[in-house]
Amino acid sequence: MRQSYSIDLIAIMFSVGCLPLMFLASLPSDKQWYLIGSLLVILSLFRLIKMGNVLLAINVLGLGFLWSTQYANQYLNSIEPYIDKTLVVTAQVDTIDTHLDSAERSAYYIKFSVIDIADSDLSSTFPLSVLWSDRLTPKAGQIWQLTVKTRVVHGYLNEGGFDSQRFAMANKNLLTAKLINANLLDDKLSLRQTVADRALPYINLFSYRGILLALVLSDRSQLVEQQRLMMMQTGIAHLMAISGMHILIVFYFSFFIIKLMTFVIPQRGNNIIVISLVAWGGALFYAWLTGLNPPALRAILALTIWIYLRYRCYHLTSWQKVNRIIAILLVFDPFMILSESFWLSCYAVICLIFLSQWLPLPKFSRRKKRYYLFRLLHLQFGLTVLLLPMQLLIFQGISVISLLTNLLAIPCITLVTFPAILIALLASIFDLFHLALWWWYVAETSLSGLFYGLAQFNLGWLTVPADFYLLSVSGWLLVIVIRTECWRRFNLTVGIILLMLACPLLQPINYQWRLDMLDVGHGLAIVIHDGRGAILYDTGAQWQTGSAAERVIIPFLQRHRLTVEGIIISHQHNDHIGGLAFITRRYPKAWLMSSSNQLANRYPCLAGNSFSWQNLTFNVLWPTKLVDNAQNQDSCVVQVTDGQFSVLLTGDLERKQEYQLVLNYRHKLASTFLQTPHHGSNTSSSYPFLYHINPKLSFVSTSRYNGWKLPSDKVTERYKTLKLDYHVTAKTGQISLFFNNSTWQMKTMRGQINPKWYHDWFGSLPIYE
Known part of the structure; x- marks a missing residue:
């Protein structure tokens, strides 16, 4: 013992x-x-x-x-020796080609395993995602000689946003590359690609091919955006991403099939350990087919450990098994501790054990049909409540109808769709045409019915501000209170606990007003707010698959429970106005100010105009006239002041207009803080302009690896010469200024708001080559 x-x-x-x-x-x-x-x-x-x-x-x-x-x-x-280098590598293709017409696609990323680097000793292989632009399409298993320009993975770093740097570190996939030249050395396909090629002709016949590919090969690149959004809003997205649940289903499915086959085998060959090992082999094959992505690899390792403990240690509790499995997984790969999917998996298992031991379902007669319905409801409701803390920490919100949708989706996926896919896949491998087509059709029909049902319940996603996160542990406390019956004797203690949970809601805002320059890559988005209402200065860029407004601005606003009351657009270049349409749809009551007479302005941006908002004064300094299509020279320049501190917002103002502002305002330009014009381009930030403003702090919004190599070295040197403090979002992430009566404080996402060793490592790298 x-x-x-x-x-x-x-x-x-x-x-x-x-x-x-x-x-x-x-x-x-x-x-x-x-x-x-x-x-x-x-x-x-x-x-x-x-x-x-x-x-x-x-x-x-x-x-x-x-x-x-x-x-x-x-x-x-x-990894560091291979960052920002031009390399000649020999690499094997990992990504399975699943597209209908790959030759006609625009540039896309393909994952390789680098097995050799010219003029360098390579101790072990490492993954490399290459932006592929060659007319030939790589297939899994092929070996290529590539000449590439490497880059480190980069992403936005803001409060409320997805931490792509942590995600890349957790998955040990830090390097991307731009393709310069490619030569095929060996065109032999891997078994994974061969299996995929046998299944793809069937899968491509169906409208839910994106989901079928996600469940068969863990390829989520072809999910339709509407389906992706519905899965997220209804809380069933976890069922479509290969995880421990799918590996476990394959194990039990294989176990069941083999068990049926053993009826024709003599009793001495009917060994439960042998059957379990063969079923484990089936689960391993499926995990390997999906590319052994981190969740699948963790699941197969956990299953392996569980089988060993199950048949070697006879007196272990569920808690002991989970404890030992987690420890062994971290011995294999400590980076799992950074993975959100790892935490979700472990936390879900812990919730199941806790629920079964602390709040078990009352014993109904197993002959009653309702027993299984009650069991499913008990399990799903308990998991929904107990998973809330992790759900809010990772996703910053919940689906308001996830309980109902999961009651519909879990039986459908686990009992119909996924088993049908497994049978169809086996039939496809062995070229059993009619059998394969029939089971693929069953899987498609089940998905069609499921999504039809989800559409009837789709009430959207509820974003929960950070102040409410502590309340999410109420479910755990409720189970403990019910189980221990402490409310009978310790009702004062229960009251104190509830008061502590409510304390975050009563916390006062510790600043009078705040300004945040968000990290939106090459673009500009600034939020000025008092903890309740907000004014935006520019809305970032829009691109083919989304916008900075969707990925950065809205999550930030929701995290801080801010309502947009006004929007100021500096000018009409995409990197400044791209998210306007999305923002106005979310906040239709927000007023608009710009220097373009083509936009629906409530307030025209004209020099001399001013307005007040929440003890702040907004003074417009430029331009002197409205235009049809506002360009850099027409940028809406606004000085925001509380009477003691001031911030000059300049958009993409250029040198000629800077000289004009110096002539018009001279020492009235003096500001405590400056948004560096035009992302630090040499076309702006002239000496006279900087001299008259004389800011204590300047901040510039730009992206790593931007094509213009901004901020310019000449501009950076200019700021150093004038001894002006200077910060760049490409290095710091989000930049935040906090103002009180007579003090101000600056915090950066990488430095003070959320300092992490991996953020520090990314931030220490050069902005451009």
Whole structure:
């Protein structure tokens, strides 16, 4: 018993030791790492003299910390030599070609495994996503010689937005590349591509081919946007992404089929362990077919460990199994601790165990048909409530009808759609035409019926502000209170707990007003707000598959519970006005100001005009006339002031207009803060203009790897010469200014708002080559 306790203690303390990888602002230096290691050695010597679980726990905790941080350091060191380099590599194609007409597609990303680099020693393979533009289409298994220009993955970094840097680190897929030249060395296809080629002629016949491809090959690139949005809003998107649930279904499906076959085998061959191993092989084949993506790899590892524990250890509780599985997974790959899907999977299993042990379903007679309905309702309702904290932390919201839609979708997918897909896939592999076509049709029909039902319930997505996140643990507390019946004796304690949960809602706003320059890549979006209402200065760019308004601005506004009351558009270039239509649809009551007479302005942006909003004064300095199509020289220049501090917003103003402003206003231009004109281009930021403004802080919005190499080196040097503090969103992420009566404070997403070691690593890299 003592040995079992020690193993469980070792497992949980090792996992806890890996947790700092989520929160550390920076990784320990070599000196710090060796110092911690030395202390652990000393503690180990003490433990040899005096046995104790406390010393054991401290040692294993430190070991987990050292292992995870060193793993991260080693990985970054192995990647850094290949960033921003022109390389000649030999690489094998990993991405299965699933498109109907690949030759006519525009540029798209293909994942390769680099197996050799010219003039360099490569200790191990690493993944590389190449932006493919060659007329030939790579297929999985082929080996190519590529000349590429590498880049590190880059993405926006804002409050409320998706953290693509953490996602890339968790999946160890940091490098992308632009293709310069490609030569096919070996056209032999992998078994995965061969299997896909046998299934694709059937899949391509159906309207739900995007979902079929997602469930068969884990290829989500062809999901229709309308279907993707409906799955997200109804809370069933998790069923369409390959995860532990799908691996487990394949295992049990294989187990059931093999068990049926054993009826014709002599009893001595009917060994449960052998059947389990063969079923495990079926699950492994499916995980391999989907590309062994991180969730599938975690699932197959967890299944392997579970089978071993199941048939070797006879007295382990569910908690012990989960504890040991998590620890072993983190030994294999500590970066799993950064993965949201890893947390969701582990958390869901923990919720199931907690629900079954603390709030079990009352025992109904199993002969009653309603028993299974009650069981499903109990399970789904319990999971919905207990999963709320993780749901809000990861997705910042919930589907308001996920309970109903999952009651419809889970039986449909697990009992009909997915088994039909598995049978159809096997029939396709063995070229059983009629059988394959029939089962693909069954899968398609089930999806058609499911989405028809979802459309009737689709009431949208409820975004929950961060202040409400603590309330989400009420479900856990409710289960504990009901189970322990502490409300009978400790109702005062229960009241205090409820009051503590409500405290975040009562917290006062700790600033009078705030300005946030959001990280929208090459573009501009600034939010001025008082914690309730907001005014936008520009709305970022729009592109073919979305806009900065959808991906950055709206999530930021929702996280802070802000309502847009007004929008100022500096000029009509896409990177400034691209998100206007989307914003006005979400906030139809917001007024508009611009220097274009073609837009529906409530307030024209003309020099001399001014207005007040929430103790702030907005003074318009430029332009002197409205135009039909506002360009850089017509940028709406606004000085925002609270009487003590002021911010000059300049859009893409150019040098000639800067000179005119100096002539018109001279020392009235003086501002505490400056939005650097034209993203730091050399066409702006003239010496006289900067001299008369004399800002304490300047900030520029631009993207990493932008084609214009902004901010310009000449402009950067100009700011240094004038000793002006200067910050760039490509390095800092979101830049936020907080104002009070007589003080101001600047915070950046990478520096103070959400400092993480991986953010720090991305931020230390050059903005452009």
